[in-house]
Amino acid sequence: MARSTSDARVTMAVVAHIAGVDVSTVSRALKDDPRIPNVTRRRIRKIVSETGYAVNQNARRLRTGRSDQILVILNNISATFFPEVVEGIEDISSDRGVGVLVGSTRGSVAREEAMGRQLLTGVVDGLILLNGRVPSVLRNMPNHDRCIVAVSRSVAEGAIPLISIDHGKAMDVAVQHVLSLGHRCIAHIAGPQESPTFRARADSYKRNMISAGLEPWVKVAERFDIDTGFLAMKSLLASGGAAPGSRPTAVICASDEIAFGAMRAARQKGLGIPADIAFVGFDGLAIGAVSEPPLTTIRIPRRQMGWAGAEMLLDNIATQTKGELYRELPFELVVRESCGAAVMPALPD
């Protein structure tokens, strides 16, 4: 009937005392050291659960020099793209007994630096960067590339391992899809060009247009959320692009959120989708399956990216080495109604 008889604070020494053994024995028993016989281990475990003892992680961390925590740095966890990546990271981490801290920089360099410092102070063993930047406090930390990985967005400085899709190839597929449907006046609402990801998409769009003998028509948005997409589309419709007064018959958006905003702007102008104007998104958010019309998009395996990122990071930390430098995950063209009927296979070879 022994319950966690709420005393001040149970330490390992208390458990050892009750069990009539030394703390070192308790410590070993709790980490299933093979030298401790089963009888002893069971007896100790029983006392542990009766007393409600819990290992003081801060003492353990000080002693071992490891925290078993990692930090995910991103700009903005409320951007719909990220939570699923974070959840993927958590899936793997929690299986391995590793905690996940989340830090949203919100564009503040000060916050980014503060987060980077967490690695120096031993709060975390590693970093997963979703924002494409290594905090500058870490730039000249020796071997920092062994405890940092980048996911989705590559990092300019240094040689940080990266998990991503081939953004250029994904855009190839998007543009070719639209071309195959007969469109010739195809615009691109691009994301922030300081991001290599959005730059890669925009560059690939231009390449594809030019090799099809068509004029690229790019509207760069400063962010990649709904509002930005709405405004970008409005200005795109107002401007009339290369040939003044013309409007695109198809718009490839750098994110699904941009696409949702842009489709709204188009409808407000009385345009029918896809009858008057077709849309393609990027990301494959769940909401795209039920939008009006459902959105043709490039599905990015967000959860899988999280899995891969966490695996790679935890492996690198465990082995103290840098393994793969780049892991590419497959994307998928999801054909829905925002572009009309499909006339090509979902995935080129």
Next chain:
Amino acid sequence: MARSTSDARVTMAVVAHIAGVDVSTVSRALKDDPRIPNVTRRRIRKIVSETGYAVNQNARRLRTGRSDQILVILNNISATFFPEVVEGIEDISSDRGVGVLVGSTRGSVAREEAMGRQLLTGVVDGLILLNGRVPSVLRNMPNHDRCIVAVSRSVAEGAIPLISIDHGKAMDVAVQHVLSLGHRCIAHIAGPQESPTFRARADSYKRNMISAGLEPWVKVAERFDIDTGFLAMKSLLASGGAAPGSRPTAVICASDEIAFGAMRAARQKGLGIPADIAFVGFDGLAIGAVSEPPLTTIRIPRRQMGWAGAEMLLDNIATQTKGELYRELPFELVVRESCGAAVMPALPD
């Protein structure tokens, strides 16, 4: 020109040695102890930045017994409702130098328990519950209600402080709005009824219907995501409710995600929104502003809930007492086109 000359590992003792003072002086200087004169403090700070020294947080935590970290427990961070709450929590926490861990239980009790244990092991100083349950390992921890707060969902066990809106009143507003537009056959797609939040909404819906002399028509969904909403609406349309073969002229959905799925199902049946059937959501997600049609909804101040929750928790931790037991935040009816024109003020007094 001294740079962080990458030596093995700089400790406070090293800094003290270089400065020609004792570690205790360094420790004091770094926490701006008034006893340390400015000259000394500046000299020490200079050495700190030259050597790239960073305080070992694990040692500090062991010594002080505080971690300056909190943990947010939720079911599923990829449900669109939560990230903004988490971001609100982070806003406040990072200002106060507190780190935020995120734990998604994904419905697993084992994971929930593991997270609860983080409080016992000193990994975190407090918990913010977004899932309405206190991990059972904590139920008989003395004074656990001083380091746990619940946000958005109340907790059945014990007296955990709560930040929320008045879900019942919010539903009053939603139902009255729909009634005022002339609807009489109003259905409710409810969320999981083990959650007090969704139960409060469903109960309030029924109360309002009955006092209007109308028959409640509730379809309970097991979750509150898009797919669930889609399926619930399909089955609702198939069943025909009280009067077989009838269909509602308005549907109040327990979440915006449910509403998006449900609207899709309605459109698939060829119903016009709001001409044939009106919809109301709950949450006020950004996407609702650009859905087709834009969704009338109850906006819940998610970020503000996060702010309030973090403030309350950090205050309780600092003062070692339990302050307010309940803080109610205002909600807002956002009238858009999914119900047709508004005929009542946005907020009743």
Next chain:
DNA sequence: TTGAAAGCGTTACCAA
């Protein structure tokens, strides 16, 4: 104003 020293609760090495 500064220094010395005693822990904080573990882990892991060395003996037994």
Next chain:
DNA sequence: TTGGTAACGCTTTCAA
């Protein structure tokens, strides 16, 4: 198989 014990790097009390 077990025990004793020295760290881990910091904070803080007590003296000087």
